[in-house]
Amino acid sequence: MDEKIHEECGVFGVWAPGRDVARLTYFALRALQHRGQESAGIAVGNGSTVLVRKDLGLVTQVFTDSDLSAMPGKVACGHCRYGTAGAKGWESAQPHLSVVDDVVLALAHNGTLVNFEALRRELIEMGIPFRSNTDSEVAAKLIGYFTQRAGRLRSGIAHTMRMLEGGYAMVLVRENALYAFRDPHGIRPLVLGRLGDDGWVVASETCALDIVGATLVREIEPGEIVRVSDDGIRSERGRVPGARANCIFEHVYFSRPDSVVRGSSFYLMRHNMGRRLARETPVDADLVISVPDSGTPAAEGFAQELGIPFGTGLIKNRYVARTFIQPTQELRQMGVRLKLNALPDVVRGKRLVMVDDSIVRGTTSRQIVRMLKAAGATEVHVRSASPMVAWPCFYGIDTGSQDQLIAAQMSLDEIRAHIEADSVGFLSVEGLLACVPEDGYCTACFTGDYPVEIPRSWWEERFLPGREPNNLEAASEASRTPLAEVPVE
Known part of the structure; x- marks a missing residue:
């Protein structure tokens, strides 16, 4: 996954x-x-x-x-x-x-x-x-x-x-x-x-x-x-x-950094998310690095806010794209190394802050932490430039079911232990919203508050026991009308 x-x-x-x-x-x-x-x-x-x-x-x-x-x-x-x-x-x-x-x-x-x-x-x-x-x-x-x-x-x-x-x-x-x-x-x-x-x-x-x-x-x-x-x-x-409900993850990750919305570039918003993240979850470290490329603007902002040097600790293989050739089990075990590799000359002997745009399932974060420590990092502090993703999306994102989301199942300290980091921190929902223009966003993946009613047939097997979506607006009467009975001008 x-x-x-x-x-x-x-x-x-x-x-x-x-x-x-x-x-x-x-x-x-x-x-x-x-x-x-x-x-x-x-x-x-x-x-x-x-x-x-x-x-x-x-x-x-x-x-x-x-x-x-x-x-x-x-x-x-x-x-x-x-x-x-x-x-x-x-x-x-x-x-x-x-x-x-x-x-x-x-x-x-x-x-x-x-x-x-x-x-x-x-x-x-x-x-x-x-x-x-x-x-x-x-x-x-x-x-x-x-x-x-x-x-x-x-x-x-x-x-x-x-x-x-x-x-x-x-x-x-x-x-x-x-x-x-x-x-x-x-x-x-x-x-x-x-x-x-x-x-x-x-x-x-x-x-x-x-x-x-x-x-x-x-x-x-x-x-x-x-x-x-x-x-x-x-x-x-x-x-x-x-009610306006723009997808907040466009600002966190999806849109290209050079795209613009409401007069602001996504790069600048992500840079500000990193600065806000640094104020909310500061850490004493020697170097800030990013998980390239999506985590880089936030990492730059994090480093600037705390006055910690920013460096390139991970190299991304930009020629790894989706393929229809299925990998062998041996290649699967290589995991993140197909896409990323650590730079020992940069990270050796350093206390690192590793900034990513988000932490969703936790598997990649754990692999990268292990990779950085194997390359000689003495500490790895993980920071997420988005809040904890604890609820699945039903509006065009592949978060699947809630049992795939690490923040839905573990406390902050359990996440830290699971990804083998020295500390872990997430941007708050309030902090994220303070970094984007105006208001009117869907934050259901963080809060469970869904702007459009989700049919029970869709969600009853996708939430953990005792969890249910909070539907902020019921489906319209028109959408419930049988097609043959819909009046057409």
Whole structure:
């Protein structure tokens, strides 16, 4: 089990007549590759239909130059996936397709829909076929179903949004238009950018805008539908917004440090998290090091706050990527050494503070502590730039069940002993929130307070005995209505 928490995916969309939208999408997905490495796909609308190319693997493995040359058009969407809800085979690669009469729709989705299983059963009973068991395909087929009934795609999207519960940011293309829409709590991120005089892009992060030369305009608002076509750009409300609940882990780990939200870079926020962590859990040490690369901004802030030197004590192998070649048992036992190695000349004889972005399952932290002490460190004090992750996520993160989370089962001193550190410390929830802009965040992974109701069928086997989620907002009545009974204008 990988120590790191993983996002489900990254999404991108572009409307740019006269430009090579397939290649723009390819490079944007390269910028978003950190959000998902299992599969990648691009769909292009060429004015008469939608062409799709998708497969398992990294973006560079899925697409060739000839693939992109064979996909001309003026509108496109792209997706890179790390699967959480549903199977992880080729059928789960996105964008997913849906057909309404002779109109082909392609949907790219980031997030998890907590009520997709019930919706999928209803659609199957209506005779609608599926190629996967993913929540994303449910959304694609549901949009097709409501569009067929309403006779208008925007109405189909709006009706679908009223039926969906969970966290989602979606980008959809048809042959001549781009659509982008977001869940009513804004759990999953989505931004809008301008590309030249007549182009528009949407993306999970601003780093994807940067690589294609687009300028950030604003976030897609919770519950909003944005449409771009020959008629220009239009916005309408697909669902009434709820209480704002942006995923706090975007700030801790998921988003690239050079991406920006609400005027602040994630690098600066993480640097400030390290400074706050140093004030909350100070330690007398000779050197601060990071677990590269995600722990580096916080480690720099920690060192600066306490006036302790910052150094490179761990080297990361940047060429270790996801692979479909299964390792042998001997390679599994190497564990973290496939990705990290200690620098004895730096750590020997030193009292170290090792700063990581988070401690989730504890297995990697223990391996790194052992590695540093074997390299000659006299003490290793472990610090986490996020609070204790004690509750599973249901909105697009693969934290699985509560029994996989070390903070749900052990006290602070037990965690210290388990990872074999000389001390351990975590940033407080209050400290984390003080380092991010404004308010309105989902902190369920730290607190157990979930902004969207979790169906019992999802959580009853994923919590430890005596633990239950605190649902802050009940699922809407509309989402509980049988599909055949939903009134359509």
